Amino acid sequence: MLAGPSEGTHIYSCWPERLVGSLQAALDFACWPPKQIHIERFAATLDENFKPEPFEALIESTCQTLHVPADRSLLDVLREHGFPLPSSCEMGVCGSCECGYRDGVALHRDSSLPLSKRQDRMMPCVSRARVSLTLAL
Ligand code: FES
Structure with a gap:
């Protein structure tokens, strides 16, 4: 079926x-x-063995480069720099913080985004990037 x-x-x-x-x-x-x-x-299904690494987030609309330290979420860094994305669970479960990206490798750590959307969408409350990625913001 x-x-x-x-x-x-x-x-x-x-x-x-x-x-x-x-x-x-x-x-x-x-x-x-x-x-x-x-x-x-x-509930989130996060891998407890995951070791976060710092990365750079490039903002497409403003050409800003934001540094995301290993101990902070991309969502936190975006908010700090004036990008008030909505959120609810902040555990990668609800899907409310979803945003677009391109040019980079996202490390998806959420439990809500279907596989079919992971090539250009991500949940910045828990997901990260390898080295850098460009956000469609
Ligand atoms: S705030 Fe719920 S998935 Fe990001």
Whole structure:
């Protein structure tokens, strides 16, 4: 039933994480449109072995380069420099801080962004970058 998108069919899922993660991967692989997928998570699934590294965030509209230290989130640094992105959970779960990026390698650490959107969207409350990336802000 999940092998390919079916018009008018919506998929809803929540806990447990193994089910949600497997379902999301299968739906992304089968190219289901994100608007037909409704997944709710109640906790972050962060890798405890992840070691944050500093990186540079280039702001496309202003040509500013912001330094993001290893111990701060991109969301915090953006706010400090006058980019008031919305947020709620700040754990990579709710999706409210989503923003666009290009030219760089994002290190996705959230639990809400579907695979199909990860090439140019990210959650700056928990996600980071390898060396640098350009934000579509
Ligand atoms: S604030 Fe919830 S995903 Fe970033």
